[in-house]
Amino acid sequence: MDIKDLTQITSGETVRVVEINGGHRFREKVDAIGLRVGSRIIKLSAQILRGPVTIKIGSTKIAIGHSMAKKILVDGKNT
Amino acid sequence: MKKIFLIGNPNVGKSALFSRLTGVHVVVSNYPGTTVEYSKGYLRMNGTKTEVIDMPGTYSFKPTSKAEEVATSMMDQAITNNDSIFVIVIDATNLERNLNLTLQLLKKKVPIIIALNFWDETKHVGVHIDVEKLEKLLKVPIISTSAISGEGINRLVTRLKEAKESQFDFNDENRWEEIGNILSQTQTLSHRHHTFFERIEDISIHPLTGIPVAIFILLASFTIIRFIGESLITYLFEPLFNELWAPLVMKISDFLGNSGFLHGLLIGKLVDGQIEFVESLGLLTTGLFVPIGMVLPYVVSFYFALSFLEDSGYLPRLGVLVDNLMHKLGIHGLAIIPMLLGLGCNVPGAMATRILETRREKFIAATLMAIAVPCMAQTAMIFGLVGSHGAIALAAVFGTLFLVWIILGLILNRTVKGESPEIFVEIPPYRMPYFKALFKKLWMRIRWFLKEAIPYVLIGVLIVNILYSLGIIEFIGGLTEPLITGIMGLPSDAVGALIVGFLRKDVAVGMLVPLDLTIKEMIIASVVLTMYFPCIATFTVLIKELNTKDMIKASLIMLTSTVTVGGLLNLFL
Known part of the structure; x- marks a missing residue:
């Protein structure tokens, strides 16, 4: 296991979500869009200066704020 | 059937479908007490006029914004009044996420018919969906449509009366597992080339x-x-x-x-x-x-x-x-x-x-x-x-x-x-x-x-x-x-x-x-x-x-x- 948060991996990497931190509301919000523990996601890009991170889940692309991205822990070695 | 509600995730082509179903006379109104807008129009068929309502797009019925709140409460009202059918508009190229809302709605026990929209795009993106199988699993009528080209719209209109409550039973706790299950039985993905739009997509967000x-x-x-x-x-x-x-x-x-x-x-x-x-x-x-x-x-x-x-x-x-x-x-x-x-x-x-x-x-x-x-x-x-x-x-x-x-x-x-x-x-x-x-x-x-x-x-x-x-x-x-x-x-x-x-x-x-x-x-x-x-x-x-x-x-x-x-x-x- 090589656990990092979403801001720490490089764009283009495919990873598996291992933990989602943050409040109930946040977890509900990401769940509705299909982002949950076990999802395979691709990090598409990150804006400079702690800007939003864009990821792809299935065929959905979403952009999430920097500190939201910090709450999503992923395993880079296990896809 | 007095009213038809169009419901679905944002960006599923709901408005284009709405445009197809209704004539020129469309009213945009505010939901009472809010500034959230929704469009209302009329579908004419066989001499009858049925109200069509385009609900604000939503990802779930646990609202996180005012627009989602309105969508949820409009739906609750329609369920109480018991006079409406729901057309769930699904982006066929994005079945998994769209099924999440669909399954939540199937639980509500209201007459449902599904429009599998962007059907023409599935070919380009290498998604193949077995519609008949999906229909059997979800136990509601499903029509593949392309609101933009107009494909499937007539079939949707003629089958509206077949809308029914789903007898599909599942435990809401395991909703995502259930979705995975449905996908593995109905959807196959194949390799395909990147479209022109996809290429400029990467440029515009990098x-x-x-x-x-x-x-x-x-x-x-x-x-x-x-x-x-x-x-x-x-x-x-x-x-x-x-x-x-x-x-x-x-x-x-x-x-x-x-x-x-x-x-x-x-x-x-x-x-x-x-x-x-x-x-x-x-x-x-x-x-x-x-x-x-x-x-x-x-x-x-x-x-x-x-x-x-x-x-x-x-x-x-x-x-x-x-x-x-x-x-x-x-x-x-x-x-x-x-x-x-x-x-x-x-x-x-x-x-x-x-x-x-x-x-x-x-x-x-x-x-x-x-x-x-x-x-x-x-x-x-x-x-x-x-x-x-x-x-x-x-x-x-x-x-x-x-x-x-x-x-x-x-x-x-x-x-x-x-x-x-x-x-x-x-x-x-x-x-x-x-x-x-x-x-x-x-x-x-x-x-x-x-x-x-x-x-x-x-x-x-x-x-x-x-x-x-x-x-x-x-x-x-x-x-x-x-x-x-x-x-x-x-x-x-x-x-x-x-x-x-x-x-x-x-x-x-x-x-x-x-x-x-x-x-x-x-x-x-x-x-x-x-x-x-x-x-x-x-x-x-x-x-x-x-x-x-x-x-x-x-x-x-x-x-x-x-x-x-x-x-x-x-x-x-």
Whole structure:
């Protein structure tokens, strides 16, 4: 296991979500869009200066704020 | 069956499908007590008329925004009334996420039929769905559709009556496992090539290339807006007013004896015996020329460009790119949408603040928009009048407003209490807008402008005439002279324009023309007119959108920043 948060991996990497931190509301919000523990996601890009991170889940692309991205822990070695 | 509800995730082509099902007559209404809009139209078949309602797009029934709240409560109401069927619109290229909402809705025990939309796109993206199998699993009718080409729409309409409650049983706790299960039985993915749109998608959101692309798109939009607006004026509206309307009004003027009270009201002052559409200030002259001859052409071109950007899927990308900057102002990137809408008209701009979640964000976004974002009506007039003094004068006006937007945002971010959540937005694939739906939306926006603007302009012109003839404007001018002349350096006659500015900003800018202002005064007056107060229509919406207490706060911020900025411009220009 090589656990990092979403801001720490490089764009283009495919990873598996291992933990989602943050409040109930946040977890509900990401769940509705299909982002949950076990999802395979691709990090598409990150804006400079702690800007939003864009990821792809299935065929959905979403952009999430920097500190939201910090709450999503992923395993880079296990896809 | 009395009503048909269209429900689904955002960006699933719901509006295009709505457009297909309904005729030209579409009403956009606000959900009671909110500013969340939804469209309502009628489906005609076999001589009957059924109401079709396009619900705000939602990801789940655990609402996280006002629009989702409305979607949820509209649905609960429909379930209680038990007189509706639900058409779930699904993006076939994105089955997994769309099934999440679908399964939640299947649990609700309401008559359901599913439109598997964007069916034509599944071939391009290498998705194959076994519709029959899916229908058997979910136990409701499923029709593959392509709202844009029209494929499947007739089949959807004829099968509407087959809508039924689903007997599909599953444990909601295991919803995602269930979805995985359904997918493995019904969907196969194959390899495919990247489409042209997908390639430009990456360019427009990559930090290095995204910003140049954004600048290019905004400049191109601006050029198109000016081109369409100017062409409409030169080839349509100016000839119309000058060749047809002016001689007619001149006849009325002669008939009324070129003077007198009624003449003043209808025609206004003649300049060298002729009608001056901007300066005359009569109901039939300025009252009609300003909204129709000067502003409408730009309203048409602005909303055309904006609707295109909206429907193509570009705006969320712009939101992501500007997120960093907006964060420093206490709002996230998507707040660029109310700002862009505000450039058209502050009223829809104010309504669009509903996409923001917290009271703090809405307050900051609404205040910044109301103060520093000039609407198209005002911009068109400023271009027409200040523009003749050269590009530098224009740059001074809009540059000042932009600076005010940034500086005030920085201050509000430090002083307003509360929470500003981060951006969280789906980036939809680029799609060629469905032009029929786009023009329908454009037409609705234009109709709305005509309905809103013309009465206010006419009332404004009427009030000014009455106030002038009673000497009230001179009186207020004298009272406010220390502020207007002393601090901001404007002649006290300008107070007439400021009074009208409460009603309509375009007429107000027009009223500056006969004052023979210097360039400096013109610049200050344009900035002050934008900032001191939103027009009455925007004000009313803001009270509803924020609340009275926040609105009083916002108004105080408006007044103090106007005097400060007006004073500074007076000192330094």
